[in-house]
Amino acid sequence: MEHKMISIADQVFERLEMDILSGVYERDEILTESRLSEQLGVSRTPIREAVRRLDQEHLVDLTSKGIRVVGISRQDIADISEIRLRLEGLAARWAAERATEEDIRTLREIVELQEFYTAKSDADSIKNQDSRFHQTIYALCGSNAMRDTLEPLHRKLLKYRRVSVSAKSRAQQSLAEHRAICEAIAAHDGAEAERLTIEHVKNARESILNRQVL
Amino acid sequence: MEHKMISIADQVFERLEMDILSGVYERDEILTESRLSEQLGVSRTPIREAVRRLDQEHLVDLTSKGIRVVGISRQDIADISEIRLRLEGLAARWAAERATEEDIRTLREIVELQEFYTAKSDADSIKNQDSRFHQTIYALCGSNAMRDTLEPLHRKLLKYRRVSVSAKSRAQQSLAEHRAICEAIAAHDGAEAERLTIEHVKNARESILNRQVL
DNA sequence: CCGGGTATAATTGTATACATTCATCCTGAC
DNA sequence: GTCAGGATGAATGTATACAATTATACCCGG
Numbered sequence: 001m002e003h004k005m006i007s008i009a010d011q012v013f014e015r016l017e018m019d020i021l022s023g024v025y026e027r028d029e030i031l032t033e034s035r036l037s038e039q040l041g042v043s044r045t046p047i048r049e050a051v052r053r054l055d056q057e058h059l060v061d062l063t064s065k066g067i068r069v070v071g072i073s074r075q076d077i078a079d080i081s082e083i084r085l086r087l088e089g090l091a092a093r094w095a096a097e098r099a100t101e102e103d104i105r106t107l108r109e110i111v112e113l114q115e116f117y118t119a120k121s122d123a124d125s126i127k128n129q130d131s132r133f134h135q136t137i138y139a140l141c142g143s144n145a146m147r148d149t150l151e152p153l154h155r156k157l158l159k160y161r162r163v164s165v166s167a168k169s170r171a172q173q174s175l176a177e178h179r180a181i182c183e184a185i186a187a188h189d190g191a192e193a194e195r196l197t198i199e200h201v202k203n204a205r206e207s208i209l210n211r212q213v214l
Numbered sequence: 215m216e217h218k219m220i221s222i223a224d225q226v227f228e229r230l231e232m233d234i235l236s237g238v239y240e241r242d243e244i245l246t247e248s249r250l251s252e253q254l255g256v257s258r259t260p261i262r263e264a265v266r267r268l269d270q271e272h273l274v275d276l277t278s279k280g281i282r283v284v285g286i287s288r289q290d291i292a293d294i295s296e297i298r299l300r301l302e303g304l305a306a307r308w309a310a311e312r313a314t315e316e317d318i319r320t321l322r323e324i325v326e327l328q329e330f331y332t333a334k335s336d337a338d339s340i341k342n343q344d345s346r347f348h349q350t351i352y353a354l355c356g357s358n359a360m361r362d363t364l365e366p367l368h369r370k371l372l373k374y375r376r377v378s379v380s381a382k383s384r385a386q387q388s389l390a391e392h393r394a395i396c397e398a399i400a401a402h403d404g405a406e407a408e409r410l411t412i413e414h415v416k417n418a419r420e421s422i423l424n425r426q427v428l
Numbered sequence: 429c430c431g432g433g434t435a436t437a438a439t440t441g442t443a444t445a446c447a448t449t450c451a452t453c454c455t456g457a458c
Numbered sequence: 459g460t461c462a463g464g465a466t467g468a469a470t471g472t473a474t475a476c477a478a479t480t481a482t483a484c485c486c487g488g
Contacts, residue, residue: 005479007441032469043443048470052263056270058362064450066469079359086300145293148272149363219449221471246439257473262440278480280439431488441478448471457462 009046012036013053020059020071021159031060031067057152072156074209080153081205085198087150088134092181092197093190094141103140104186110136111175111182118171126171131158133178137185157208170207177203223260226250227267234273234285235373245274245281271366286370288423294367295419299412301364302348306395306411307404308355317354318400324350325389325396332385340385345372347392351399371422384421391417 016036019025033051037044051067054060061068072080099107110133117125134154138147177200184193230250233239247258247265254261265281268274275282286294313321324347331339348368352361391414398407 005441009441034469044470045442045444049263049266049441052266053270056267058358062470064469075357076359079357082304083301083359083363086304087297090296090300143289143293144272145290145297145367149297149367153359153363219471223471248439258440259472259474263471276440278439429488431486433484433486435482435484437480437482439478439480441476443476444474446471446473448469450467450469452465452467454465455463458460 007046008042009049012040012042012046013050015040016050016054017059017155018159020054020069021156023071025069025071027069027071029069030063030065031069033067036067057156059156072160077157077160077208078205080157081201081208084150084153084157084201085205087146088201089194089198091137091141091143091146091150092185092193094143094146095137096185096188096190096193098142099140099185099188103136104182107133107136107182107185111179114175114178118175121168121171123171126174127158130174130178131155133182137181157204160208167207167211173203174200221260222256223263226254226256226260227264229254230264230268231273231369232373234268234283235370237285239283239285241283241285243283244277244279245283247281250281271370273370286374291371291374291422292419294371295415295422298364298367298371298415299419301360302415303408303412305351305355305357305360305364306399306407308357308360309351310399310402310404310407312356313354313399313402317350318396321347321350321396321399325393328389328392332389335382335385337385340388341372344388344392345369347396351395371418374422381421381425387417388414 025031033044033047036047036051040047051060051062055062059070059072061070095103110129114126114129114133117129131154135151138150138154141147177196181193181196181200184196239245247261250261250265251258265274265276269276273284273286275284309317324343328340328343328347331343345368349365352364352368355361391410395407395410395414398410
């Protein structure tokens with residue numbers, strides 16, 4: 001396994017994305033490249049690159065006065081869930097149809113790790129495995145378009161709902177749902193994988209919308 | 215109407231995107247920032263910005279050897295159509311529910327322009343109005359997430375299928391479908407708008423996949 | 429003839445200097 | 459007092475210089 005180089009720009013992007021989604025910066029706050037540059041201790045170049053990526057995802061809005069923080073609203077979360085409801089099932093179906101033995105091993109390993117961290121109530125690690133689980137499905141469903149579409153949507157939700165997965169009952173339910181989806185994919189049962197995934201997204205949506213205060 | 219500043223980086227992005235989608239650069243061709251810089255007569259900075267945006271949409275792949283052209287495949291077109299089939303209808307439904315009189319006037323104006331250019335068989339202008347039509351629906355459907363999801367997908371298809379809209383029969387059919395969708399939205403008939411849009415996407419998919427040689 | 433290792437060249441990644449645009453504030457005329 | 463208009467500052471947009479990484483070609487030894 002080769003370690004892909006993580007540039008400063010990538011790190012700045014992740015940092016800023018997390019800070020925006022987790023509320024370090026509030027909506028409509030104005031940032032500037034220069035201030036971010038000195039705050040983070042890097043030049044404007046990687047800052048600009050990160051900010052442009054945030055702009056492309058509409059997490060910020062670039063104006064002549066500076067970088068306006070946008071973030072995502074409760075309505076955005078509802079909309080994203082609605083979109084996922086219509087796509088994730090198909091992605092899981094495709095994944096079930098195309099998964100190799102290697103892919104299935106990877107998925108099972110992720111679920112096992114998730115089980116481990118769920119037992120330890122390690123919310124951050126649970127979140128990471130959840131992320132890996134879905135991203136793995138996006139990757140092995142064989143469609144670049146599907147991956148490019150779902151990946152950013154899922155990222156936005158996930159980072160936003162650290163609160164959600166901290167609840168033990170939801171964590172356990174999520175684990176059970178992942179396990180079931182994983183086994184449906186392992187059995188190459190596309191229809192079942194699709195059904196289970198839609199159910200999973202529905203539950204995740206309720207869990208997020210109910211708990212989030214905003 | 216304020217004209218938004220179009221930076222050099224934006225122009226480079228549009229140029230490169232078009233060149234990639236229309237086949238000026240072939241798949242797996244390696245570009246470099248320096249060469250593009252001198253070819254297009256601007257410094258590396260705006261080139262980099264444009265290339266990063268292309269990378270985020272996976273139209274290119276950044277390697278240590280340079281910028282590898284990826285573009286989109288026939289499979290990508292099929293996948294994108296599949297995704298649009300599941301989302302565009304919902305977007306149209308939302309648009310029908312939320313459209314103001316102003317929005318409806320805008321849509322009708324676009325359809326009229328499309329009719330004008332269809333009569334003149336001006337393929338490029340038809341394509342532009344088609345683009346405006348769908349983007350307007352994405353904008354007035356009231357969901358940032360939906361807009362951000364559908365807009366890039368539609369752009370990729372549209373630029374790729376100039377061939378498709380050159381066929382007079384398809385151009386006329388598309389016009390009729392747009393008009394029907396527009397009237398359903400004007401009547402705030404969400405269900406009908408959704409049904410018509412799904413039909414429209416199906417027809418567009420066939421038109422593209424049948425004609426495209428690749 | 430083949431393989432490895434080193435030097436070289438070419439590329440991306442980052443920093444900085446400069447240009448340009450835009451908002452803001454002050455000033456002065458009416 | 460109010461509004462116009464220009465000066466000023468601060469922000470983004472662009473160009474260029476520099477650093478670091480990586481591919482490649484060449485040479486030498488086997």
